[in-house]
Structure formats: structure tokens, C-alpha cells
Amino acid sequence: MTLLWLRVAVLLYGIAALAVLPAALYNRPRWRHIAMPAALCAVFFHFVALAEMLNAAHHALPVDTHETLSMLGLLLGAAFLVLAVRYRTVSFGIFLLPVAALLTVVPAFRPGAELLNYPLLHTGWLFLHVALLLAAYAALLISLIASVLYLVQERRLKQKRTSQARSWLPPLETTDQIALKALLFGLPCMTAGLLIGSVVALETIGPRFFADPKVLLSLAMWVVYIAMIFIRRHSGLRGRRAIYLSGFVFLIVLAVWAANQLSVVHRFRAP
Amino acid sequence: MSDQTKLGTLLLVGVNHTTAPLDIRERLAIPAARLADATRSLARQPGIREALILSTCNRVELLTVTESVDSSDGAEAATALSFLEDFLNIPTAAVTPLLYTLRERDAIRHLFRVASSLDSMVVGEPQILGQVKESWNIAREVGAISSTGAFSSMLDPLLQRAFSVAKRVRTETQIGSSSVSIASVAAELARKIFGSLANKTILLVGAGKMSDLAAKHLIQQGATTLLVSNRTEARAEKIADALRTTAITTGVIPFTQLHEQTHRADIIITSTGAAALGPAGQIFSPDNARALVHRRKNRPVFFIDIAVPRDVNPAVNKLEGCFVYDIDDLQQVAQENRSLRGREAQTAESIVQLEAERYGERLSHAPTAEAIKQLQSSAEAVREAELARTAQRLANLNAPLTPEQQSAIEQLTRSLTNKLLHPQIMTLRGADPKRRGEDQ
Numbered sequence: 001m002t003l004l005w006l007r008v009a010v011l012l013y014g015i016a017a018l019a020v021l022p023a024a025l026y027n028r029p030r031w032r033h034i035a036m037p038a039a040l041c042a043v044f045f046h047f048v049a050l051a052e053m054l055n056a057a058h059h060a061l062p063v064d065t066h067e068t069l070s071m072l073g074l075l076l077g078a079a080f081l082v083l084a085v086r087y088r089t090v091s092f093g094i095f096l097l098p099v100a101a102l103l104t105v106v107p108a109f110r111p112g113a114e115l116l117n118y119p120l121l122h123t124g125w126l127f128l129h130v131a132l133l134l135a136a137y138a139a140l141l142i143s144l145i146a147s148v149l150y151l152v153q154e155r156r157l158k159q160k161r162t163s164q165a166r167s168w169l170p171p172l173e174t175t176d177q178i179a180l181k182a183l184l185f186g187l188p189c190m191t192a193g194l195l196i197g198s199v200v201a202l203e204t205i206g207p208r209f210f211a212d213p214k215v216l217l218s219l220a221m222w223v224v225y226i227a228m229i230f231i232r233r234h235s236g237l238r239g240r241r242a243i244y245l246s247g248f249v250f251l252i253v254l255a256v257w258a259a260n261q262l263s264v265v266h267r268f269r270a271p
Numbered sequence: 272m273s274d275q276t277k278l279g280t281l282l283l284v285g286v287n288h289t290t291a292p293l294d295i296r297e298r299l300a301i302p303a304a305r306l307a308d309a310t311r312s313l314a315r316q317p318g319i320r321e322a323l324i325l326s327t328c329n330r331v332e333l334l335t336v337t338e339s340v341d342s343s344d345g346a347e348a349a350t351a352l353s354f355l356e357d358f359l360n361i362p363t364a365a366v367t368p369l370l371y372t373l374r375e376r377d378a379i380r381h382l383f384r385v386a387s388s389l390d391s392m393v394v395g396e397p398q399i400l401g402q403v404k405e406s407w408n409i410a411r412e413v414g415a416i417s418s419t420g421a422f423s424s425m426l427d428p429l430l431q432r433a434f435s436v437a438k439r440v441r442t443e444t445q446i447g448s449s450s451v452s453i454a455s456v457a458a459e460l461a462r463k464i465f466g467s468l469a470n471k472t473i474l475l476v477g478a479g480k481m482s483d484l485a486a487k488h489l490i491q492q493g494a495t496t497l498l499v500s501n502r503t504e505a506r507a508e509k510i511a512d513a514l515r516t517t518a519i520t521t522g523v524i525p526f527t528q529l530h531e532q533t534h535r536a537d538i539i540i541t542s543t544g545a546a547a548l549g550p551a552g553q554i555f556s557p558d559n560a561r562a563l564v565h566r567r568k569n570r571p572v573f574f575i576d577i578a579v580p581r582d583v584n585p586a587v588n589k590l591e592g593c594f595v596y597d598i599d600d601l602q603q604v605a606q607e608n609r610s611l612r613g614r615e616a617q618t619a620e621s622i623v624q625l626e627a628e629r630y631g632e633r634l635s636h637a638p639t640a641e642a643i644k645q646l647q648s649s650a651e652a653v654r655e656a657e658l659a660r661t662a663q664r665l666a667n668l669n670a671p672l673t674p675e676q677q678s679a680i681e682q683l684t685r686s687l688t689n690k691l692l693h694p695q696i697m698t699l700r701g702a703d704p705k706r707r708g709e710d711q
Contacts, residue, residue, distance in 0.1 A: 029442050157463060158588055160600050171466035172571055236569035239591050 002056060005049035006070070006108040012042030013077065013101035020093035024168040032090055039084075039097060043077040046104060050074055053107075066107035068134065073103030075138040083142070087178060089170040095145045125200050132193030137253055139186030140225075144246040146179035154239055176238055179246070183229050194222055214259035221252045279320050279425055281634075283378035284351040284370055285332030288392050291369040298361055301326040307409050309358055314415035316350050321417065321426045323410040325385070327402050329392050334382065336425045348372045379429065379634075380627035386433040387440040388447065389619055395446040395612050400437050403430070429630070436626045443622060444615040449608035453481060456604045457575045457596070458488040461538055464573050464594060472496040474536030476529065476554060477543030478510055481577045481598075485540050490519055498536060500524040502543070530559055534566035540575045541582035553584045560587040567592070575601070643696055654688050 019035035022028045050070055077100040083092045153169040170178075197218075201209040209215060228245050231237050237245065286299060301309045306324060313333060314322040321336040333351045352363045352370070373381050384390045386403050407430045410416040417424035441447055450459045458468075465471055471494045475486050478501055486497060497514055501507035504525060511521035524532045533539065533555075541554060555563075555574065560583075563572060574595040576583040581597050588595040596604075658680065665671055672680065 027445060027448060153463070154591075157460070157594050160596070160603070169463075171462060172464050174466040236567075238569050238571075 002049050002052040003108060005045045005052065006104060009042045009046035009049055010101055010104050010108045012038045012045065013073075013097055013104060016042055016093065017097035017101055020090050020097055024089075024091045024094055027168065035090060035093060035097075036081075036084060039077060039080055039093065042100075043074065043081060046070070046074045046077060046100075049108075066110075068130070069103045070107040071131070072134050072138060073100040075134055076100045076103070076141065079138055079142055083178060087170065087174050089174065091149065091168050091170050092142070092145060092178075094168075096142070099141075125196050129193050129197040129200065132189040132196070136186040136190035136193060136225075137257075139182040139189065140246070140250060140253055143179045143182040143186070144243070144250050146175045146182065147243040147246045150175040150179065151239055151243055179242065180232060183225075183232065187225060187229055190222055190225055194218055214256060217252070217256045217259050221249070221256050224249050224252055279336040279338055281334075281375050281378045281425060281429070282337055282348070282351070283332060283334050283373040283381055284348055285325075285330060286366070286369050286371070287330035287332070287390065290371060291366075295366065295369060296329070296331065299326075299331040299355065299359060299366065300328065301331065301359070303405075306406070307413050310406075310410050310415045311413040312358055313351075313354050314410075314413070316354050318350055321410075321424060322415045323406050323426055323430070325403060325406045327399065330385070330390075332385070334378070334426065375634075376627060376631040379630050380623065382429065382433050383436045383623045383627050383630075384620075386437040387619055387623055388437070389440075389616060389623060393451060394616050395451075397447050400434070403437075404434065425634075432626070432630050436623060439626070440619045440622055444618045446612055446615040446619050449611055451605055451609050451612065453577075453598070453601045453605055454484040454488040456601050456608070457485045457540075458492050460575075460594075460596060460601075460604070461489060461573055462492065464571050465537060467493060469493040470495050471537045472498060472535055474498045474500065474524070474533060474539045475510065476500050476539060476541040476582065477502075477578065478506060479542040479577065482540045482542035482575075483510070483514075485575055485577065486514060489538060490514070494538070495519060497521045498524050498532070500526050500529050502526050529554070530562070533559075533563050536572070537570070538573045538575065540577065542577040543582055553580075553582055555583040555587055557584055557586045557590060560584075560590050560593050564590060564592045577601075639699055642699055646692060646695060646699070650688050650692055654684050658684060 016035045016038035019031045019038060021031075023031035023035050050067070053067065053070075076096045080093050080096040080100070083096075084090050149169055150172055153172055153175065156169065157172070169175075198209070198215075201215075228249050231245065232242065286296060288296070291299070301324060306326060309326075310322055310324050313319065313324060313335065316322075318338050319335050320338060323334045325332045325334070333354070335351065337350070348370070352367065355361055355366060356363050381390070386400055388395050388397065388399050391399050407416070410426070416426045416430070450456045461468060461471075468489060471489075473486055473489050473494050473496070475482055475497065490497065495518065497511065497519055499507040499511045499514075499521065500523070501510070504523060507523045507526075511523055515521040539555075543554065560572075564570075569592050571592045571594065574583045574587065574593065576595060576597040579598060583595050583597070585595065585597075587593050661680075662672065662677075
């Protein structure tokens, strides 16, 4: 049943991702009326599927790659809905909905079969650790997309190409607010996520936890993340330079993610 | 009674900006305060069942449902003309050559075009739909349009259809999505930079009709603070006073301190045309703009340069955070938008044509549908009365029916009624000339 809901969610994400194209690119409100309910239902079914999946696996948090990707997809889908309601723009769906669909399609059609017997998996703290970090990653991705949209709109306005074909781009100030607010939302998530993870690891693994490459990279990511917010807030960094900065932090995030291959702690092998 | 007489004939008589000059339209225009009286008076004219008057600055149209069978004899148009003569005291000779008279499907199509803003002077302008709705409300309030039953009124469903057609046109085309005047283009561009203009500050440098108009448009979009700078401070104060309202804060910046205070503004409209502050004879050089953006902590600033010669150096547009549009740029955008509206209008015309044909078709079947409806409801009344009488008789005999028996008898009588009515309904449908035509 879990897989059925997840497949329904993938299908709905796909419909929403297709419908959002004419809705945003050609300003067709009818397609918006398809994209929004489809995305809403996709997020709902995705949530149900994920909750059932975690419950059925007797652990309360996403641990294997598939579950983690699926949860990130759910967060991105939910973020699209929040942005659409708060800023009245579906433009972000052009990027977020296909990514959400792609992140969900593998768990839906090739579910993982990793057997995990790690006692910590049953603790709520670890769930918070994973969920908060995934929320921070999602926020960073949204901030990066917003910065790219800002740059495209800025160039378009400077080149005086104001034809209706590209009127789907949100106003500059809106994209800038989204980029900054996403970062500001991501910071406490990342901080709390890392703190919780560190405390739990210290209690169970001991100080050698801090020698783990993923942990070191995560700390570096946190420092760069704070630096990025500081620079953006205090110098009002926008446009090309803001994209470079967000892109740099995003690369670090990808490196942190990839460091799972080198990490003992984050592969959940019994210590 | 013929079908035609039963529902009446739809007739539209009027003038618009393409058929009548402004002085005639002015004389024919009915003020909003008198529109209810005029509509009531038109509806009381002999031979008129329903009436609606649409009076705007670009058109005066009388939409009526008349009792006349022959819709081509011109008698109804004469009634409309005599109404205009009586109510507005205008000699018919002056108006007759400028009037257009449309009947039935042509009238339907015209109404749909008007409501969809395809017949407007500025195609796609949104006000006309509100004006048609207002006329409809007034006509309903004074009883000139009946609002009961689907076919007892011809105008009520027609107007409601016109509104949904107009909505469809707005939804499926981009006919009203772009601005076509310089001032509104400037406001639209400002929205693309700042989103909402609420709490934004406008700086007006110099004075001119166009810059005033642009400022007013921006204020309408939500800008709340207006600063004015002019070589003559008294003139700046006069402009600030003229544009000040309870919702708008205004202020004057001395021309000599312009560069020190420009950072307060998000949108700068310049129209001095004879600059002197900058080294190249322009008010805003790239250096000025760089300092301005720095003081604004990289927040964007929008220059609307209406002056000729230009007040803002074009190189300012290359700086990050600065957007410069001169008069030619604004005109080009307006021209592109006009072309877009033209293309969208073609799509909108096909929608209107299709909807008008559909509605006309539906209307032509309306008398048959009404007759069938009446036949069915009278048969249903007889059935219910007979059922009630039988139930009463059985109750008097102390043999009331069980719920199952009641249900069986209910089903039996319903089935009998339907079967007995079927040949008559088929005959009525067969007698409908429109349907016969379809069958052939």
C-alpha cells in the first residue's frame, strides 16, 4: 500500500510539473488550477506513503538513501506550496516539482532493501537531526533557485526584453526575499540539526565521532552558511555574486552528502 | 402562439466610438444617476418586454426583448429611437444615421464582444465588464429584467452568459495582461522590479505632464511617499501639494541636494530635459548611480527617464541594481504590448464567435424546451394528485399501504407517465424546425 501511495504521489508530481509549465511560462490560469491541486494531493500522498514506510520499517526516521531522498522530495513539494501561497507565484514549481518527482521516483519504483539494526534509529532525536538537516538542504536549494531567477529577471529587465513570454518570472524583490528568507529559515534548522546529531553521537560513539570526514565537512558547511547569510544581510548582496556564493555553499552541501560514502557514522554500521 | 412570440425578439440599438463623434455621444450619454429612470422608462415602451441600457463614455446601447414576431420590420428600432428622443430630448434625425441595429444572433455576438472588451476603444481594457454588470444590476433592480426561471427572462441568462464569456476570454487569452500607455508601462516595469509598490518612494525630478501621469500611476499601484525636486523650489512645492492626499506623504528636495538624498527613492522619474548637475550635462552619471546604489546597500533603483535630452546616462543601466528606461524604451514596450493585444484579440474573437453561435443555438431550442418542461410538470402534478387521492381512499378503508407498496406504486405511476408522455415529447422535438434541420 505504501508503494501505491508513493507511486500516486509521483504521478501527481509529474502532472503538477507539466501543468506548471503553461501556468507559469504562458500565464495560463487554467493550468494553474490543475498544477496547484495536483501538487497539494502529491504532497499529501507522499506524506502518507512516507509515514507508512517509516512505520512499517519499525523506525521513525529516514535512514536509507531512498527514504532520505523521498523525504527531501516531500520537503521540496511542500516548499513549492508554501511559496505559491505566500508569494502568489508558481514559477518555482518549474524547478521544484520535477526535482521532487525525480527524488520520489526511485523509492517508488525501486524501493530500498537495506536492513538496519541500529538502536538509535528508534529515537526521536535522530529523527529531528535528519529532518532538520534535510529542511536546511531544501531551503538552500530554494535559495539557489531564487538567486538564479533573480539573475535571469535582472538581465531581462536590463536588456529591456519585457515581452509577455517571460512574464512568468517573479519580481526581483520577491525572488530576493525568497532567497534570503529561505536561508534564514535554513540556518536554525541546520544549527539545531547539527547540534542534535553531535550530542547524540557524543553520547553513543564518543569523541572519535568528530574525526569523521562527513562531520568535519558538515561543520565547514555550517560556518560557510553563516558567512553567506552575514554577507547577504550586511552588504545586500544580490544578482551574480549572490549566485556564486549560494552555488559555492551548495557544492559544499553536495560534498557533505557524498561524504556518506566515506563516513562510518552516517552509514549506520554498528560501531 | 408562435415560438418566436413566446420568447420575444432580441434587439440591440446603439452608437459607439466608431459610429458617432464625441459630441453626439456626449448628448446621448445617460448619467449614472438617471440610468435607473431611463431603464424603467425604456422597459415601459409599448412592445418591449425587457430592457437594459449600457451608457459609457464610448457607447450608448439599448438592449431590449420585444414582442414583435417579424424582427426585420424596423418597428422596434423606431421604438428605441422615440425613447431616446423623449428621454434625452434629441431629434432622431441627428442620431438615426449613426445608429446600428442588431438582432438576435448578431445582438448576442455584439454583447459578448462588448463584455469581453473587444469592441472597446482600447481593446482589453477591464472597466467595460464592470459597466455592463452595473447596467444589468440596475435593470434587475427596476424590474426591467426578470430574474426568475431559465427561459421566462431572455436577458438575464444572456447577460450571465456574456459575463462568463468575458471571463473565459480573460482567462484563456492575455488580452488584458499588458499595459499599452507609457505611464502604465512604467508602473508595470516598477512592479516587475519591486513586486508590490506598497511603501515605495517615488522621486520626481523636474516637472511635466508625462512624469506627473507616471507618478499618479505609481501612486495608484500603492506607492506611499512622493519626493519632488525641481530647479524652482516653489514649483516643486506646488507639484507636491497637488499630488498630496491622505494616503500619500510628499516632500521637497532642494535641487542642489539632489544627489545627497536620492538614495531615499526607489523609483526616480526624471523629466528636466535640460540637465546641469552632472559632468556630461546629465543629472545622473554612472558615478552618481554607483554611490546611490552603495548608499542603498545594493537595493535596486528604477530610473524612468522621460526627459529629452536624457537626464540619466545610459551607462547607468549597466550597473548592478540600476534599471534605466528612457522614453523610447517605454514606447517600445507599449508598442510590443499593443501588438500582443492585437494577436490575443484574434483568439478572443474566435472564442466570442463560438460562444455566440452556441448561445444562439440554445436560444433557438428554448421554446421547445419550455413546452416540454411545461408538459412534464403538468403531468407530474396530475400524477401526484392522483396518488394522494388513492392513498387517502385506502386510508379511509383502513387499508393503508406499506412503505414497500407505496414505493412500488410510485414507481409504476412514474413509469406510466413517462411512457405516455414520450410520443408527445418526440412529436414536439420533431416539430422544432431547428432540430429538423439538424436531423437532415
